[in-house]
Amino acid sequence: MQRTRVFLFTIIAAFAASTAFAQTADSKIDIHGFGGWAYGKTDGHKFGLADEDGEYDNAEFALNVAAKPVDKLSVVAQMRFESGKDDQQVELDYAFAEWAFNDAARVRVGRVKHPFGIYGEVFDVGTVRPFYSLPASLYGANGFTARAYNGAGVTGTVPLGAWSVQYDVYGGQIEGDFETPGLLSTAKEYFTAPSITFGYRVEDSFGGRLNITSPVEGLTFGVSSYSGQSETDISSVDPAKRDVYAGHVDYTLDRFAIRSEVGHLKNGDDFNVDSGYIETSYRLDDHWQLAARWDQLDVTLPGTNLSKLPKIFPQLLDHREAALGLNYWFSPNMVVRGSFHRIDGNRFAFPDTSGEVVSALTTGELDRKTNMIVIGAQFSF
Amino acid sequence: MMFKTAITLLLLSIVMLSAGTANAAVKIVVHGSNSVSSITKAKAADLFLKRVTRWDNGHAVTPVDLSDKNPVRGAFSKELLGKEVAWVKSYWQKMIFSGRATPPVELSTDNEVLEFVRNNADAVGYVSEGATLPGGVRAVSVSE
Numbered sequence: 378m379q380r381t382r383v384f385l386f387t388i389i390a391a392f393a394a395s396t397a398f399a400q401t402a403d404s405k406i407d408i409h410g411f412g413g414w415a416y417g418k419t420d421g422h423k424f425g426l427a428d429e430d431g432e433y434d435n436a437e438f439a440l441n442v443a444a445k446p447v448d449k450l451s452v453v454a455q456m457r458f459e460s461g462k463d464d465q466q467v468e469l470d471y472a473f474a475e476w477a478f479n480d481a482a483r484v485r486v487g488r489v490k491h492p493f494g495i496y497g498e499v500f501d502v503g504t505v506r507p508f509y510s511l512p513a514s515l516y517g518a519n520g521f522t523a524r525a526y527n528g529a530g531v532t533g534t535v536p537l538g539a540w541s542v543q544y545d546v547y548g549g550q551i552e553g554d555f556e557t558p559g560l561l562s563t564a565k566e567y568f569t570a571p572s573i574t575f576g577y578r579v580e581d582s583f584g585g586r587l588n589i590t591s592p593v594e595g596l597t598f599g600v601s602s603y604s605g606q607s608e609t610d611i612s613s614v615d616p617a618k619r620d621v622y623a624g625h626v627d628y629t630l631d632r633f634a635i636r637s638e639v640g641h642l643k644n645g646d647d648f649n650v651d652s653g654y655i656e657t658s659y660r661l662d663d664h665w666q667l668a669a670r671w672d673q674l675d676v677t678l679p680g681t682n683l684s685k686l687p688k689i690f691p692q693l694l695d696h697r698e699a700a701l702g703l704n705y706w707f708s709p710n711m712v713v714r715g716s717f718h719r720i721d722g723n724r725f726a727f728p729d730t731s732g733e734v735v736s737a738l739t740t741g742e743l744d745r746k747t748n749m750i751v752i753g754a755q756f757s758f
Numbered sequence: 759m760m761f762k763t764a765i766t767l768l769l770l771s772i773v774m775l776s777a778g779t780a781n782a783a784v785k786i787v788v789h790g791s792n793s794v795s796s797i798t799k800a801k802a803a804d805l806f807l808k809r810v811t812r813w814d815n816g817h818a819v820t821p822v823d824l825s826d827k828n829p830v831r832g833a834f835s836k837e838l839l840g841k842e843v844a845w846v847k848s849y850w851q852k853m854i855f856s857g858r859a860t861p862p863v864e865l866s867t868d869n870e871v872l873e874f875v876r877n878n879a880d881a882v883g884y885v886s887e888g889a890t891l892p893g894g895v896r897a898v899s900v901s902e
Contacts, residue, residue: 407860411851443860448818453857471857480811490856498856505851532858534809541809594840631842663844709847757851 405445412438413503415753422726422747423571424718425510426461429729435753436460437501439470451475455490457501470501471525481533485547489530492545492586493522493601494625494638500524503755504709507634507658507668508702508716510751513725514652514674515640520577520607521621521652523553526584539592546585551605552578558693558727559734569734571727579605579619598626607644617645632660649677658704668702668716674724688741695722711756720747783887784834785897787872789879796899803839805882807849808859813880821862822874822883828866830886838884838900 414436417427426435439457446452454472459465473487490498496516499505515521528549535542555577559570584603591597600623607619623640639653656670676694683691702716720726726747728734737743786802788794794813797805804810806821813819824831826843835843850861865871868885875881876894891897 407854409854409860411855439855441855441857443854443857455855455857473857475857477811480809498858499852502851502855505848505855536804536810629845631845706844709844709851757855 407441407443409441409443409758410439411441411502411504411755411757412436413509413753413755415509415751417749417751419726419747419749421729421744422720422723423729424720424726424747424749425513425751427749427751428462432462434460434462439501449477451477468524479533481535483532484529485532486529488525488527489547491522491524491526491551492530492532492547493603494586494623494640495627495636497522497586497601502757504712504757507656507666507704508670508700508751509714509753509755512638512654512656512670512672513696513698514654514672515623515638517725518554518556518574519650519652519674519724520553520555520619520642520644521623521640521650523551523579526551526582528582541590543588543590544585546583547603548581548583550578550580551582551584551603552576555609556725558723560687560690560693560738569731569738571729571731571734575610577607577609579603579607581605584621595630596626596628598624600624615645615647617647619644634658646679649679651675651677658702660706664706666704666706668700668704670698670700670702672696672698672700676724687738689723689737689743692743692745693723696724696726697721710758711754713754715750715752718747718749718751720749721745784830784837784884785887785889786838786882786884786900787875787891787895787897788882789875790894790896791879792882792896792898794898796901798901799838799840802900806839806862806884807846808853808862817880820878820881822871822878822881823862823864824868824871824884825864825866830868830884834884 415426416431416433417425417435418431419427419429421429426432437457437459439455441455443451443453452474455470457468457470469488471488471490473485473489475483475485477483492498494515496506496511500516503509526547526549528547530545530547532545554574556572556574559573582603582605586599586601588597588599602622604620606616608616620643621640623638625638627636628634635657637655642650652674654670654672656668658666658668660666674696698718698720700716700718702714704712704714706712722745723743728737728743805819808821811819832843835841835846839846853859865874868889871883871885872889872892872895875883876892
């Protein structure tokens with residue numbers, strides 16, 4: 378409740394300011410925002426924003442304020458309010474100051490959006506992507522990317538003839554959430570909860586991203602990487618060195634887009650994750666858009682003898698998802714969308730209740746397949 | 759097998775590409791004191807998309823856009839940026855919410871743009887080709 382009040386106060390204050398400054402010809406303050414709501418239903422397991430009963434409580438709203446107090450200084454902050462079945466939360470997405478020496482060198486300090494892959498910096502913005510949610514393999518709560526890093530970095534754009542290179546290097550702490558099947562939580566401790574979510578931090582991290590714009594219209598590609606010491610809120614999990622590598626390619630024209638990303642995460646000797654997705658979309662006209670996506674992830678546990686673990690254990694380590702979507706764009710700032718998802722594997726599709734987990738352990742059987750529909754709307758301004 | 763099928767389907771969809779170009783008439787305008795007399799299309803795109811934020815004299819560029827309700831905006835987007843307005847809107851959403859940049863001020867009419875440019879020495883805007891330029895504002899030629 379307290380957080381809700383804080384958030385509402387922020388909104389009111391921001392809009393009060395906006396009446397005086399926002400987006401006028403003399404503006405030095407810009408107010409923007411985005412949000413969305415979705416209904417999700419599966420035929421069995423819980424997955425993402427959906428469960429078997431049908432979940433209506435998936436709503437979010439974010440407010441972005443950017444100010445330019447003096448010529449080379451920019452200050453940007455974004456607050457996000459999210460309502461889900463189990464909780465409501467208000468979060469500071471990011472807040473940082475940027476000093477621009479020139480276009481090739483901008484220093485950023487604060488809580489900065491994590492420059493990772495294609496979507497790392499626009500994690501929750503539904504109007505810049507073809508599906509309601511991002512692919513779970515790289516953008517799910519599984520340690521590849523968090524919403525922001527706390528620290529300092531340098532970013533810039535360097536034109537190289539017909540090419541252009543945008544770079545980011547940063548250092549500090551990366552903080553995020555990790556959700557995992559309860560049975561997979563740690564090697565030392567099992568949980569019978571369907572899934573558990575815990576916080577993690579990658580301390581003393583150092584990373585960067587290169588995004589290269591090619592002379593071929595619409596074609597960009599690049600790499601992202603970071604390394605640091607991973608720690609979690611769970612005392613039984615030992616700190617470990619985390620190394621993450623990813624590559625992306627994006628070919629976007631006015632109506633057609635196809636993009637793909639692959640990533641590898643190594644968390645000490647505990648686990649490795651290999652992820653990747655490919656998605657495409659096509660605008661039939663100014664309003665209707667078709668979308669398709671293939672998403673997959675594999676977790677490996679070096680040094681763990683799976684044959685000594687419960688029979689259902691291996692299927693908790695992978696994820697395969699095929700999705701088809703249909704979008705109706707009222708404008709570039711508002712879209713209504715529906716999608717069907719066919720999931721194989723239980724890395725992200727968990728049983729709904731502890732009873733089902735116990736039953737799966739007892740019988741050694743857990744349905745690998747999950748079908749899901751999502752209907753929702755997303756907007757930005 | 760499923761993965762190969764998915765890739766095949768996605769690549770096949772490339773053949774659905776559509777393309778089209780508008781041949782509209784717009785002119786780019788700057789303040790009368792600006793020493794720039796001509797720019798390339800690529801440089802114009804860099805300025806209006808804020809990929810380049812400084813004039814050669816080091817001053818911050820102040821681009822000004824027309825509202826998307828104005829048909830000249832669509833013509834400018836296609837001819838100078840090579841994109842539809844929807845693409846440009848999506849580009850700005852990414853820039854805004856990643857904290858990288860905010861879009862140019864949007865004005866409704868040619869006259870408002872011309873007035874803005876006349877009052878801002880570092881501004882760059884565009885208007886319909888038939889617009890009459892007031893004193894203190896001049897057009898720059900655009901090359902490929």
